[in-house]
Amino acid sequence: MTQAPHHAPILGDGRELRRMAPGSVPQPEGDVPGWVSDEHVHAFAIDDGDEQAGVVALRLPEHRDGAGQLAWQLRPESRGRGLAASALRAVVEHGFTDLGLRRIEAYVARTNRPALRTAAQAGLRTEGVLRGFRDGVDGVVLGRLSTDPEPGTRDAFTAWLNSSLPTKRAIAQALIRDDAGCLLVCELVYKKPWDLPGGVVDPQESPATAVVRELHEELGVTAEVRSLAAVSWLPAWRGWDDATLFLFEVTVPAADLGAIQLEAREIRAVHWCDDSELAEHAADYTVRVARQACAALDAGTGTVYLEDGRPPRW
Ligand SMILES: CC(C)(COP(=O)(O)OP(=O)(O)OC[C@H]1O[C@@H](n2cnc3c(N)ncnc32)[C@H](O)[C@@H]1OP(=O)(O)O)[C@@H](O)C(=O)NCCC(=O)NCCS
Incomplete structure (x- = not known):
């Protein structure tokens, strides 16, 4: 795998992703406790002007070469403006292009619609169910492979629908x-x-x-x-x-x-x-x-x- 460069992925629109030092990352709500503080995490602050609107973190588990796990969070006052989706997408691209990952995944509660939607916008598909994920609510395993079609293309849209529509x-x-x-x-x-x-x-x-x-x-x-x-x-x-x-x-x-x-x-x-x-x-x-x-x-x-x-x- 290629080494992580020190620059941060580009976000555009006057917003920036800023690389954070390991250990300085707050724990995102949606993830397994504790993982963001370890050294295998690439974490990025989402800067919106002078404000730090949120964080996207990509962890590379030691024993799963080529795979990354995502967590992301916005401050409540920064939500509702599509910030999370563009940040997530930039970090996913960074994972594939700069870090050489072949797979990026996330675990999200089945009821967490904003997280499911933002993950979908970054090209992550529904892959399976994590029973009893948190507080009695099932979770969803989401994943994108480096070989998957680009988000926004017809192929990506069809594949996402196939993965998330009900099957009878x-x-x-x-x-x-x-x-x-x-x-x-x-x-x-x-x-x-x-x-x-x-x-x-x-x-x-x-x-x-x-x-x-x-x-x-x-x-x-x-x-x-x-x-x-x-x-x-x-x-x-x-x-x-x-x-x-x-x-x-x-x-x-x-x-x-x-x-x-x-x-x-x-x-x-x-x-x-x-x-x-x-x-x-x-x-x-x-x-x-x-x-x-x-x-x-x-x-x-x-x-x-x-x-x-x-x-x-x-
Ligand atoms: C997940 C999170 C980053 C999304 O950010 P956001 O700014 O709320 O995202 P958006 O405003 O772009 O909304 C994303 C989608 O969710 C929908 N949505 C947002 N809030 C919603 C709500 N309360 N109920 C239902 N749908 C909602 C939006 O309509 C949008 O859907 P669309 O693309 O079909 O229009 C933010 O909600 C958050 O920080 N949550 C807590 C942490 C978390 O759950 N992280 C994810 C897993 S680690």
Whole structure:
């Protein structure tokens, strides 16, 4: 790694970043106690005219070559003018260009919106969750690599959104009916209620691809998707986060159905259930969504949108 030069990164607009001596840096609110006073810290005062508006500190942990940790703080009266973002950005650039860092990171409480926004403006992306970070509030791990696109570019904006927008869990299941209208239902190893075949959609996988894959893995059958019978939003339930269920009408060749090979790790047995057998063995929300989807298929009214298996009240 290159040695730190003695000049400070440029800020512009009549404001300056002034290098501070190790040990003279006040402890920023947002960080792990104590680290700013050690000798591996590059700290900069943000001077706004005659005032010291705040501080940005970059610590280079001894055992993590090429990585730096950021903390920053403004005096309350200096906030609200965009000072922090430009100072942070200048120090990040300094870390990559002059100090030869390959990665700069920060830890911020999930509720600290000004810190999250200023970090984003300096090109740091959300990377993960630090559970129980401070006072029972989770934290966010933020990071930028020297190879990441410049803040302000389209690529940087998309990458930041990808890292910070919510991702919704998707589930893909199959309605497979026999000539009598009975549904193929799985008796599972890991939970009591019987369920429709299918499972969780993998990252970067489409729901339709997922249902075909799941049927192949769980039952050893080759399925073909005919239509999307229902979409049902599943609210959070018994510790599970909310999810969106895609319920597909699926056909399976009779020969495959006659030679089902159960994935024994997950499936104990399969059953063809009429409505009353389904109601006896499946969870209420499964019964609701299956009934609504079958009714829509029989009426030919197209995909039905449900919330928790019920038609929503608009
Ligand atoms: C983090 C800090 C430096 C930000 O400075 P700031 O001057 O408040 O920043 P800005 O005024 O540029 O605001 C940044 C963003 O937060 C938003 N914001 C500011 N105060 C807010 C508040 N109380 N509630 C919600 N949003 C707020 C602003 O609207 C802005 O968002 P935008 O870019 O979408 O418009 C300052 O709040 C601070 O010193 N906090 C305490 C120390 C700290 O938490 N450090 C960070 C981790 S080490």
